Amino acid sequence: MKDYLIAPSILSADFARLGEEVDRVLDAGADVVHFDVMDNHYVPNLTIGPMVCKALRDYGVQAPIDVHLMVKPVDSLVPEFAKAGASIITFHPEASDHIDRTLSLIKEHGCQAGLVLNPATSLRYLDYVMDKLDVILLMSVNPGFGGQSFIPSTLNKLREVRRRINDSGRDIRLEIDGGVKVDNIREIAEAGADMFVAGSAIFGKPDYKAVIEQMRNELAQ
Numbered sequence: 001m002k003d004y005l006i007a008p009s010i011l012s013a014d015f016a017r018l019g020e021e022v023d024r025v026l027d028a029g030a031d032v033v034h035f036d037v038m039d040n041h042y043v044p045n046l047t048i049g050p051m052v053c054k055a056l057r058d059y060g061v062q063a064p065i066d067v068h069l070m071v072k073p074v075d076s077l078v079p080e081f082a083k084a085g086a087s088i089i090t091f092h093p094e095a096s097d098h099i100d101r102t103l104s105l106i107k108e109h110g111c112q113a114g115l116v117l118n119p120a121t122s123l124r125y126l127d128y129v130m131d132k133l134d135v136i137l138l139m140s141v142n143p144g145f146g147g148q149s150f151i152p153s154t155l156n157k158l159r160e161v162r163r164r165i166n167d168s169g170r171d172i173r174l175e176i177d178g179g180v181k182v183d184n185i186r187e188i189a190e191a192g193a194d195m196f197v198a199g200s201a202i203f204g205k206p207d208y209k210a211v212i213e214q215m216r217n218e219l220a221q
């Protein structure tokens with residue numbers, strides 16, 4: 001596994017050309033495809049579901065697909081996304097009545113599992129489930145839209161979660177999502193993140209390869 005993973009969020013891609021956009025961003029050096037699922041209920045926006053995930057697999061996408069569920073309830077979509085080719089499935093604990101059960105469900109379906117914590121969501125949700133987590137995703141914006149600014153208090157939260165992961169001795173990815181750009185990715189990595197979602201920073205520029213290379217250069221400093 002690479003030390004740092006770059007996961008472009010297709011929320012900012014051109015949906016009319018989604019397959020080509022995903023090919024382009026993977027050819028540009030991305031590691032993972034970040035797939036934002038919004039239901040106009042848990043978050044005030046509506047995006048894409050398992051059919052689109054399957055369509056990307058049928059189109060030939062081989063890279064890991066990181067499904068970020070911003071939906072309530074969660075459980076019924078887990079088998080659907082597993083069948084559709086998801087590699088990682090993360091969800092917001094407030095959106096599930098039985099967090100431990102949802103994590104087990106994801107793993108039973110052969111996917112990696114993770115919790116997503118919003119900027120003001122307590123870390124206590126991690127307390128009793130560290131042994132079931134493959135990924136912890138910290139939101140550095142309020143979920144629902146691309147193109148928002150990174151909320152600086154997330155840096156301290158990242159440091160705290162990095163401590164907890166190190167103390168656990170487990171191999172858990174620490175993913176960050178929202179407002180990640182070339183000019184802040186290094187500071188975010190120094191605070192402990194090792195998987196970086198970036199939507200507008202990558203898809204908002206004509207040359208995806210140049211942005212991803214700049215991000216990797218920052219991470220190599």
Ligand code: DX5
Nearest residue numbers: 009143144146147179199200
């Ligand atoms: C927001 C989504 C993000 C979003 C990030 O709710 O979860 O993945 O696409 O977009 P940027 O990188 O533009 O903040």
Ligand code: ZN
Nearest residue numbers: 036068177197
């Ligand atoms: Zn996301």
